[in-house]
Amino acid sequence: MFRSISIALSVVSLFAEKSVFDPSIANKPELKKAFATVDARKAAIQKEWITLTEIPSPSKQEKLRIAYMKTAMARVGLTGIEEDAIGNVWGTYKGSGGGPVVAFAAHTDTVFAMDTPIKVTEVNGRLHAPGIGDDTGSLAALLNAFEIMRDSGIKTKGDVIFVATVQEEIGLLGAKYWLEHREKKPDMFVAVDSRMGSVGYGALLIEQYKFIFEGPTMHTLASKGKANAARGAARAILAIGEMKMPEVMDGGSANLPVANVGTLGGGTVVNATPGKVFITVDIRSQDIKSEQKLVEDVKSIAQRAANQEKLQLVIEPVNVVHDYSKALPKEVRMNSTLVQTALAVTDHLKLNGERKAVAFDSGSDDHNIGVAMGIPSIGIGAILGGGAHSLEESADLASIIPGTKYMILMASTLAGVQ
Numbered sequence: 228m229f230r231s232i233s234i235a236l237s238v239v240s241l242f243a244e245k246s247v248f249d250p251s252i253a254n255k256p257e258l259k260k261a262f263a264t265v266d267a268r269k270a271a272i273q274k275e276w277i278t279l280t281e282i283p284s285p286s287k288q289e290k291l292r293i294a295y296m297k298t299a300m301a302r303v304g305l306t307g308i309e310e311d312a313i314g315n316v317w318g319t320y321k322g323s324g325g326g327p328v329v330a331f332a333a334h335t336d337t338v339f340a341m342d343t344p345i346k347v348t349e350v351n352g353r354l355h356a357p358g359i360g361d362d363t364g365s366l367a368a369l370l371n372a373f374e375i376m377r378d379s380g381i382k383t384k385g386d387v388i389f390v391a392t393v394q395e396e397i398g399l400l401g402a403k404y405w406l407e408h409r410e411k412k413p414d415m416f417v418a419v420d421s422r423m424g425s426v427g428y429g430a431l432l433i434e435q436y437k438f439i440f441e442g443p444t445m446h447t448l449a450s451k452g453k454a455n456a457a458r459g460a461a462r463a464i465l466a467i468g469e470m471k472m473p474e475v476m477d478g479g480s481a482n483l484p485v486a487n488v489g490t491l492g493g494g495t496v497v498n499a500t501p502g503k504v505f506i507t508v509d510i511r512s513q514d515i516k517s518e519q520k521l522v523e524d525v526k527s528i529a530q531r532a533a534n535q536e537k538l539q540l541v542i543e544p545v546n547v548v549h550d551y552s553k554a555l556p557k558e559v560r561m562n563s564t565l566v567q568t569a570l571a572v573t574d575h576l577k578l579n580g581e582r583k584a585v586a587f588d589s590g591s592d593d594h595n596i597g598v599a600m601g602i603p604s605i606g607i608g609a610i611l612g613g614g615a616h617s618l619e620e621s622a623d624l625a626s627i628i629p630g631t632k633y634m635i636l637m638a639s640t641l642a643g644v645q
């Protein structure tokens with residue numbers, strides 16, 4: 228027992244990297260000035276958050292918000308502003324040299340259709356509007372953080388890139404495109420898209436499949452004792468629901484791994500057997516092994532159901548499946564400088580009150596792409612929101628103030644200051 232513990236410890240220490248956060252950085256005059264400026268500009272920061280939220284921006288139709296971001300990036304002093312073919316826009320807070328290149332990403336797209344009415348209302352310190360939290364607050368916090376860093380004279384060593392991504396909600400496609408097209412990858416990738424105070428260093432693995440059960444189409448009068456595609460789908464649905472799941476893993480609040488039947492359909496008329504019946508299954512896990520096992524299990528359940536009912540089975544992937552074979556081992560990711568620094572900065576700013584920050588091997592936002600590519604990557608947050616992806620979405624109006632300070636301290640610490 229003791230022996231196994233000491234081995235485990237030495238394995239961890241082999242990977243352990245230290246936080247690069249030095250609390251004395253907060254006493255530098257530029258940093259002090261920056262924090263005071265965040266407080267002084269509170270109303271303007273909150274106003275920009277609201278303005279951005281009211282610009283509709285469904286995935287693949289982010290043009291209006293991207294145009295806003297492009298102009299705003301120039302306003303806040305970022306240089307080398309560029310837009311790529313998929314629609315991402317980015318600019319750089321130029322460093323003096325000698326530090327790492329750190330990329331901060333926030334996504335411009337929302338899950339709400341173009342004609343969804345969006346008008347931000349405030350009730351008792353909470354903002355209400357579709358998309359207020361996910362991920363508009365991060366865009367506003369980052370813009371203002373860079374503007375205030377410039378205005379306060381903060382000189383970083385490394386370059387800090389701010390990329391406003393597109394198509395996050397439909398498979399992290401903007402971030403994937405952007406990172407794949409970087410000739411020189413950033414040394415660190417920080418996605419700002421979760422709850423402020425949480426630090427995620429993992430990637431939620433997501434695979435989604437459509438299972439189509441195919442059988443004969445026969446008039447009801449001829450259907451007795453014959454194969455029926457609906458019965459095959461029904462068998463599969465029940466068996467997936469009764470699957471024995473591996474133990475709950477370290478996924479923060481999520482109950483993982485999981486396989487969920489999300490949509491089903493088929494048949495065309497009431498008085499015949501349905502020729503085709505489909506179900507879709509969303510399979511999610513924290514680690515490659517259990518994800519693969521789950522995918523295999525779901526596929527064999529569907530095949531068995533088809534065989535039992537003498538049906539044909541067609542399997543189609545529904546969504547983009549990312550390849551995580553290059554991801555660094557969990558211990559390396561967990562003990563990275565990036566994660567340890569984020570935890571130290573989170574605790575310094577008391578973003579979780581007196582509770583110490585912990586990092587989770589989880590995340591389902593743009594940083595997953597960095598994780599998949601083996602780049603040190605995390606998911607953090609700049610605001611406190613709730614009800615994401617629902618019309619009742621809301622967020623804490625005051626939270627963007629410590630959130631903006633958090634962005635300033637993270638950017639300054641990770642890129643290094645003179």
Ligand SMILES: [Zn+2]
Binds near residue numbers: 362
């Ligand atoms: Zn998001």
